[in-house]
Amino acid sequence: MTKRIVSIGECMIEMSGGEDRSYRLGYAGDTLNSAWYLRALLGQDWSVDYVTALGADRYSNDIRAFLDDNGIGTGHIQTIPNRRPGLYMIHQEKGDRHFTYWRDTSAAKLLADDKQALAKAVEGAELVYFSGITLAILAPRARGRLLGAIVKARDNGARIAFDTNLRPALWSSPRVMAGVLTAAASLCDIVLPTHTDEAPLFGDKSVDDTADRYLELGVEEVVVKDGSKEALIATAHERVRVAPPSGAKVVDATGAGDSFNGAYLSARLNGKSLREAAEAAHRTAGIVIGHKGALVDPKLVQG
């Protein structure tokens, strides 16, 4: 029987490149990016569904077709007729990627408005994945509805994976961001934060501090990414440190963490150890950062 993964969040129109003012149009968003790499790396005994809301416009229809063509389930995507997808542009500055968003009125902001649709979307899932961006785009009551559906899925046997994915620009204040992300993480089995993003907000002095903070909440497996430095995978019984392969060429770091998560989770679902999963994750992220935009041809990461 096919096992099910559900990833919940926002897919946007992505404009990458920008040399001579020419851009490449793609579709991306952190939770979709992870779903993309999960789809690329898992066998056909797994189905990967993307849960979001889109409009009925041509770009929304293109996104649906793009997901369908690439084997990502669209059956639980809601349609909000008077809304459109959000958009973001990537620019490179001081060795890192930066995002500018047009997403304030995107359809995805309403993805948790229909409680029943949400409950149906996560039904029977083995793994539910979401992120701090998923929570950031929602109104406070919608956040509560989403977390309610996630708790219910967990009670029914799903494992819950969460990347805190800090985006201060999407939150009303750092205090609200820290409070909501901490509360959400406490409901999860696997949390995949990025140390350098979390350190200024939570005062973590090391990757171990970041891991300890989530372990203390009761999270079973904490996967702390740290850019080009070693990742730390921590459980109550084990701490594994895995360095990325050296010599990766960075063209565009967009999607590095998301592809790491997708590869890590797919390896764990395939029964790999913490170390093997982190090695596979670094390998995949190392390929993704060599290309523009968040999503690379699945064949490039399957080898």
Ligand SMILES: O=C(O)C(=O)C[C@H](O)[C@H](O)CO
């Ligand atoms: O920043 C966001 O909201 C995005 O989802 C855009 C990018 O695809 C994502 O951040 C990359 O991690």
